[in-house]
């Protein structure tokens with residue numbers, strides 16, 4: 153029997169980026185907030201200090217900051233004719249399990265997604281005609297615009313210490329920034345990071361071919377910085393250990409540095425670590441939630457935490473899982489296309505080339521999470537005519553590298569044996585002399601890519617695992633071919649000694665190599681309860697006192713990393729709760 | 744022995760780069776301290792990511808009770824003074840190899856002088 157605790161105003165499920173933002177905003181509004189986080193509470197001084205944080209075995213191989221698959225994982229398959237099997241070891245994506253969430257071990261690339269994404273269906277239909285969008289591509293508009301999100305993007309960029317160069321300030325194109333970005337009111341919080349040599353070379357080559365390279369905006373502080381919550385950031389030391397590690401210099405925009413310490417000071421706030429939420433409880437009417445059930449993973453005790461409002465901020469995949477196990481909203485069925493929970497799960501695609509320059513010293517051990525240059529000529533550039541290539545979306549292409557770890561990073565030219573004396577010689581010769589050009593490609597929603605509960609496998613708490621059915625479709629294949637061609641043309645123009653060309657991926661998606669933790673969709677936002685799970689304020693269409701915050705609300709995935717809009721939407725939701733919902737609790741949108 | 748030799752070398756190099764002594768500027772030093780402030784407190788406060796710098800002048804390196812110092816720092820066997828701090832922040836890894844401070848150093852001698860002025864004024 154679960155022990156019933158005293159009711160609070162708000163329960164926050166998961167304390168990463170979105171949980172941190174909502175906790176801060178709602179305690180500031182005077183509400184009593186309890187955050188339940190399945191992971192432990194770690195700090196820079198005790199846990200991410202030198203030299204322990206340099207442990208590649210612990211953090212990269214053994215996934216010390218990430219979800220423990222012995223407790224909970226997913227089953228995966230490529231299509232509905234297959235039987236899904238449990239992912240017993242993390243691979244393709246690495247969700248965090250610690251106070252700060254994946255925000256502790258992310259790289260920090262922070263983008264503003266534009267109307268080209270937020271109004272994807274209407275803009276493509278208008279420009280290319282209704283028939284251009286394939287029948288099984290279930291893309292839809294998100295119900296929010298860039299102009300509405302602009303101030304919230306800025307708020308997040310300031311909280312997370314994002315370094316970058318504006319390319320469009322209030323409509324004026326800025327030299328050195330991304331000319332294709334949507335207009336910004338203000339510059340970035342900090343100037344761009346120092347370029348690494350490989351990025352300088354990429355920048356020159358891209359310019360030479362008529363493209364528009366710019367420094368990647370990233371939550372790695374290029375200077376010492378104090379954010380709006382008084383959090384002090386050190387300057388990035390370009391240590392080369394960014395993704396998968398906590399930052400020892402407090403230079404990375406991470407929730408446990410940027411925002412959680414400020415929340416912890418509030419008497420309205422309580423953090424309960426090691427608390428795994430299994431389910432949201434509905435009342436009899438089914439129109440309200442009354443709290444959550446959770447398990448203390450250290451003692452095994454079960455608790456019911458009653459609350460006036462529940463906010464799911466447990467990362468995209470976990471949010472969808474909790475919605476499914478709680479039975480809130482109709483599960484999506486790919487055969488009929490009906491239902492909303494699990495719908496429009498998306499991921500990302502990509503391809504890359506490795507360039508070898510005999511005699512170069514790139515110092516691959518020295519870089520920031522985002523110290524490379526990139527081009528958006530085939531991404532946010534709406535003038536780029538996709539009809540020649542027949543796809544929707546785009547690919548952001550970047551040159552350089554980040555987090556090349558001393559043990560794991562071993563670039564060698566094609567044809568080198570994979571072990572033995574020759575491999576050793578090649579690794580010594582090329583370690584210093586290699587760089588990459590990468591494409592990160594969008595994935596459009598497809599009718600047959602979705603999430604639901606697995607019929608067979610269960611987690612440590614006896615709940616069904618979530619089942620992921622996902623594969624790349626023709627749109628991604630076409631985009632990959634085009635991106636590979638662009639990459640290879642840039643690479644050739646740089647005259648490398650050797651070069652392993654980019655190849656478009658056409659093989660099925662697999663869970664084994666790491667790709668990105670940019671999982672999106674599953675409880676998408678929209679304008680209609682028949683086709684979306686939450687409204688434009690991320691409020692559940694079914695239960696008005698439940699908000700579901702994270703990339704799970706993205707109606708499709710773009711080429712960009714997700715956390716810019718994840719953070720912006722968290723602030724946008726907080727604003728809607730503070731200024732609308734608290735005054736008049738109920739559905740904020742009537743559809 | 745080795746450490747003190749490095750110290751004197753760095754010191755000489757520092758003076759040479761400095762040229763005719765310029766008036767140090769503690770207000771500017773306070774701005775430079777922003778580079779340290781994410782880890783080190785200047786006020787009387789417990790240690791954080793780095794050891795508290797309150798009362799650092801005259802303290803033996805690696806001896807604060809509430810901070811876990813690296814073996815390198817404990818072995819350094821130096822007492823913090825304007826001179827030892829100056830050489831340390833010029834190039835921390837050169838001054839005390841294998842210490843754990845994740846900071847590349849302040850190469851500019853004038854900036855170091857200003858910073859130390861600020862530090863002396865604030866927490867001597």
Ligand SMILES: Cc1cc2nc3c(=O)[nH]c(=O)nc-3n(C[C@H](O)[C@H](O)[C@H](O)COP(=O)(O)OP(=O)(O)OC[C@H]3O[C@@H](n4cnc5c(N)ncnc54)[C@H](O)[C@@H]3O)c2cc1C
Pocket residue numbers: 165166167168169170171188189190191245246247248249250251252253254255257258259260261262263395396427428429430465466467468470669670701702703713714715716718
């Ligand atoms: C290696 C890596 C690199 C990345 N790089 C980038 C990048 O460069 N740019 C970018 O935009 N994004 C990047 N990301 C993704 C980014 O980290 C996430 O988008 C972001 O952290 C999402 O914020 P969130 O609040 O939704 O989830 P998180 O920050 O992950 O927080 C969710 C929290 O909920 C907790 N939780 C989950 N389930 C439960 C439960 N049942 N009960 C209680 N607590 C629960 C988790 O333990 C976690 O602490 C990267 C991710 C990884 C893993």
